[in-house]
Amino acid sequence: MRDLSQLELWFVPGSQDLYGEKALLMVREHAEEIAHALSQPPEIPVKIVPKPVMTSADAITNLCAEATRDGRCIGMIAWMHTFSPARMWIAGLNTLRKPLAHLHTQYNRNLPWASIDMNFMNLNQSAHGDREFGFVGARMGLNRKVIAGFWRDDHVLKQLAAWVRAAAAWHDAQSLKIARFGDNMRSVAVTEGDKVEAQVRLGYSVASYGVGDLADRVGQIAEQEIDELVAEYDEGYEVAAPLRRNGASRPALREAAKIELGLTAFLKEGGFEAFTDTFEDLHGLAQLPGVAVQRLMAKGYGFGAEGDWKTAGLVRAMKVMSVGLQGGTSFMEDYTYDFGQPSKVLGAHMLEVCPSIAESRPSLEIHPLSIGGKADPVRLVFNARSGPAVNACLVDLGNRFRMVVNEVDVVPPDEPLPTLPVARAVWLPKPDLQTAATAWIYAGGSHHTSFCQALTVDHLADFAEMAGIEFLRIDDRTRLEDFRNKLRWNDVYYFLSAR
Numbered sequence: 179m180r181d182l183s184q185l186e187l188w189f190v191p192g193s194q195d196l197y198g199e200k201a202l203l204m205v206r207e208h209a210e211e212i213a214h215a216l217s218q219p220p221e222i223p224v225k226i227v228p229k230p231v232m233t234s235a236d237a238i239t240n241l242c243a244e245a246t247r248d249g250r251c252i253g254m255i256a257w258m259h260t261f262s263p264a265r266m267w268i269a270g271l272n273t274l275r276k277p278l279a280h281l282h283t284q285y286n287r288n289l290p291w292a293s294i295d296m297n298f299m300n301l302n303q304s305a306h307g308d309r310e311f312g313f314v315g316a317r318m319g320l321n322r323k324v325i326a327g328f329w330r331d332d333h334v335l336k337q338l339a340a341w342v343r344a345a346a347a348w349h350d351a352q353s354l355k356i357a358r359f360g361d362n363m364r365s366v367a368v369t370e371g372d373k374v375e376a377q378v379r380l381g382y383s384v385a386s387y388g389v390g391d392l393a394d395r396v397g398q399i400a401e402q403e404i405d406e407l408v409a410e411y412d413e414g415y416e417v418a419a420p421l422r423r424n425g426a427s428r429p430a431l432r433e434a435a436k437i438e439l440g441l442t443a444f445l446k447e448g449g450f451e452a453f454t455d456t457f458e459d460l461h462g463l464a465q466l467p468g469v470a471v472q473r474l475m476a477k478g479y480g481f482g483a484e485g486d487w488k489t490a491g492l493v494r495a496m497k498v499m500s501v502g503l504q505g506g507t508s509f510m511e512d513y514t515y516d517f518g519q520p521s522k523v524l525g526a527h528m529l530e531v532c533p534s535i536a537e538s539r540p541s542l543e544i545h546p547l548s549i550g551g552k553a554d555p556v557r558l559v560f561n562a563r564s565g566p567a568v569n570a571c572l573v574d575l576g577n578r579f580r581m582v583v584n585e586v587d588v589v590p591p592d593e594p595l596p597t598l599p600v601a602r603a604v605w606l607p608k609p610d611l612q613t614a615a616t617a618w619i620y621a622g623g624s625h626h627t628s629f630c631q632a633l634t635v636d637h638l639a640d641f642a643e644m645a646g647i648e649f650l651r652i653d654d655r656t657r658l659e660d661f662r663n664k665l666r667w668n669d670v671y672y673f674l675s676a677r
């Protein structure tokens with residue numbers, strides 16, 4: 179998985195040269211203190227690097243160009259401690275190709291009521307300095323995040339942390355390569371999409387391979403490598419009897435290990451961090467990759483089944499966003515319902531659910547796959563941990579990408595599921611299944627999602643803002659009438675704003 183600690187956010191205080199050296203020195207000291215303080219909490223996985231106080235258009239233009247070029251810089255946080263006439267920011271902001279957050283804060287929490295004078299007023303004037311900067315952001319139509327409040331307060335840190343993590347995922351997406359083995363599952367609509375537009379809009383590139391290319395690489399795996407990986411399986415999971423040493427299905431376990439080794443090698447050699455496959459196209463592979471896909475996801479790879487490269491990219495983005503946080507991320511599918519009170523979703527897939535969401539040690543099992551006509555695949559089986567989660571999807575509406583995110587609460591299954599041979603999560607969607615499913619369907623949300631127990635809707639909203647794509651949330655406050663109106667208004671907005 180990516181090491182986010184090497185990445186940087188540039189903390190840029192703005193001012194002008196009217197204030198004199200002493201005031202600018204104070205601005206610099208304060209900015210350094212704030213940048214340092216914001217770097218410390220574990221929620222912020224990157225370095226926040228203070229930059230010199232900006233007092234001229236040339237300096238700003240140079241800094242923005244440098245930020246755009248710098249491979250470690252994932253974004254810029256701007257703060258106008260004093261007034262900084264914003265026309266001098268236009269040239270720089272025009273060239274900035276990194277995410278921008280505008281932190282609207284103030285060095286002091288409270289006013290020194292008894293001693294406040296005009297010197298204090300002139301130094302601590304972000305209340306209007308940041309409004310000037312905000313105007314230019316609005317006038318230029320910049321995608322950006324505005325965070326207002328005292329910099330030591332939790333709500334500021336929480337918003338900044340969400341944005342920082344979205345910026346890290348955005349940075350990753352700009353060089354992400356997704357490998358597709360085979361095409362989409364035949365005739366499926368929602369997993370289709372414009373890969374060129376995705377590259378323009380989201381950064382990642384999608385490359386297609388015949389599954390035979392993968393089968394060739396699997397064929398080159400040595401017996402000794404298989405021995406070692408099978409030993410790792412034996413150690414790591416509750417291995418079902420037929421898969422154990424001398425069990426009747428031990429050869430199938432070795433085959434699964436061989437597929438994992440070949441797939442891993444193929445992805446590493448090609449520099450891929452996400453991939454798709456499809457059960458309809460497995461020529462040369464003995465079984466649908468199950469445990470292989472599950473374990474690769476657990477290592478940080480994005481995945482989408484049935485050729486779903488959009489979900490593969492989204493799973494990868496959410497894996498990067500949640501580095502170091504509690505809770506896993508998985509490819510997921512709304513599979514079947516319990517229409518009791520309250521109504522629940524049982525989420526799963528044919529095999530490919532990531533063990534990062536497991537509540538306990540998974541069991542390694544082999545069962546028939548009722549479709550596809552291949553040998554029985556080996557898979558990890560488990561229940562997901564209970565607690566809050568989000569389900570996110572990305573669809574292509576033809577003139578834009580739309581992200582839909584639903585807040586859910588994962589709950590234990592009502593009863594044990596002794597005959598269900600796949601990993602699963604049971605959840606209560608917010609505000610309730612009926613409303614959430616109705617809204618999701620009106621929005622054209624896909625059956626495939628990226629499911630995550632580490633992130634909130636805010637992380638994804640920030641990511642969508644960076645990409646300039648449509649964002650819809652379904653949560654406790656969702657009312658269908660409002661939601662449907664939003665869909666109509668958004669159609670008009672995206673029609674008018676099309677480039």
Ligand code: MN
Pocket residue numbers: 483484511527626
């Ligand atoms: Mn599916």
